[in-house]
Amino acid sequence: SGAPSGAAAAGRGLDQISPEGAAGVRFRGVTKAFGANVVLRDLDLDVAPAERVVVIGPSGSGKTTILRTTMTLERPDSGTIEIGGRHLYHEESDGRLRPAREKHIREVRSDVGMVFQHFNLFPHLTALENVMLAPMKVHGKSREEARDRGMYLLDTVGLAHAANQTPGQLSGGQKQRVAIARSCACEPKVMLFDEVTSALDPELVGEVLSVLRDIAALGTTTMLLVTHEMGFASEIADRVLMFDDGQVIEQGPPDQVLGDPRHERTKAFLGAVR
Numbered sequence: 001s002g003a004p005s006g007a008a009a010a011g012r013g014l015d016q017i018s019p020e021g022a023a024g025v026r027f028r029g030v031t032k033a034f035g036a037n038v039v040l041r042d043l044d045l046d047v048a049p050a051e052r053v054v055v056i057g058p059s060g061s062g063k064t065t066i067l068r069t070t071m072t073l074e075r076p077d078s079g080t081i082e083i084g085g086r087h088l089y090h091e092e093s094d095g096r097l098r099p100a101r102e103k104h105i106r107e108v109r110s111d112v113g114m115v116f117q118h119f120n121l122f123p124h125l126t127a128l129e130n131v132m133l134a135p136m137k138v139h140g141k142s143r144e145e146a147r148d149r150g151m152y153l154l155d156t157v158g159l160a161h162a163a164n165q166t167p168g169q170l171s172g173g174q175k176q177r178v179a180i181a182r183s184c185a186c187e188p189k190v191m192l193f194d195e196v197t198s199a200l201d202p203e204l205v206g207e208v209l210s211v212l213r214d215i216a217a218l219g220t221t222t223m224l225l226v227t228h229e230m231g232f233a234s235e236i237a238d239r240v241l242m243f244d245d246g247q248v249i250e251q252g253p254p255d256q257v258l259g260d261p262r263h264e265r266t267k268a269f270l271g272a273v274r
């Protein structure tokens with residue numbers, strides 16, 4: 001972290017992720033199956049603007065699918081999803097979902113940023129070019145504007161010095177920090193983090209968690225995180241959701257869900273990961 005560097009941040013109000021404010025997320029009755037495998041089961045989920053929610057649960061329980069449906073990478077079979085009060089789909093009288101118009105979906109989706117387990121950086125572009133790309137191509141920002149924000153964000157994740165390096169020259173932790181900066185570049189009102197430390201060597205986990213703490217401290221974006229880092233979860237989360245068998249089986253403040261779980265399956269899960 002550290003203070004934003006000189007020209008990049010000077011007087012531009014860049015010390016935030018989304019200048020327009022965070023957005024909430026609402027699922028109502030969302031069901032999603034892959035063949036006979038029902039992964040989300042009539043799921044209701046509310047995340048308030050700027051809230052930090054950590055989702056925990058067994059592997060294969062559908063946590064990633066929650067994030068991917070929020071990002072419109074998967075379409076639910078039924079139910080509705082709203083981001084910042086705007087619907088991604090509408091339900092017809094026959095109960096089937098129709099997507100909203102493609103232009104509307106693109107607009108709603110542009111409020112959401114996602115960081116994946118495996119960084120997915122463009123290998124032939126530098127760190128800075130990776131961060132500048134979407135603001136220019138998708139959001140029509142000028143090169144100068146994209147560069148300013150890109151440098152500010154690389155500085156925020158402690159990588160201003162690596163701006164001109166390509167992913168092949170960076171460590172796993174550095175790559176993931178670039179990926180986080182990249183996902184912040186489009187001023188997301190909601191950020192989704194899918195086990196962003198689980199592909200890293202243990203000694204590189206801390207530097208990535210520290211960047212997530214900095215983003216959380218800004219408090220200007222909603223954060224929905226899937227993680228197995230329970231210490232980190234209890235420190236950062238406003239609320240922890242225990243997810244199993246397609247449903248939220250227990251939720252509450254981290255002290256309660258992680259420290260004093262009520263549900264037998266939560267106890268068993270926490271016993272296994274600790």
Ligand code: ADP
Nearest residue numbers: 034037039057058059060061062063064065066
């Ligand atoms: P988690 O993130 O909790 O590990 P996932 O959401 O990744 O769980 O997956 C939930 C279940 O859905 C798993 O059984 C997985 O195999 C299945 N699944 C996920 N994506 C697909 C897909 N595109 N096609 C078929 N099955 C899938």
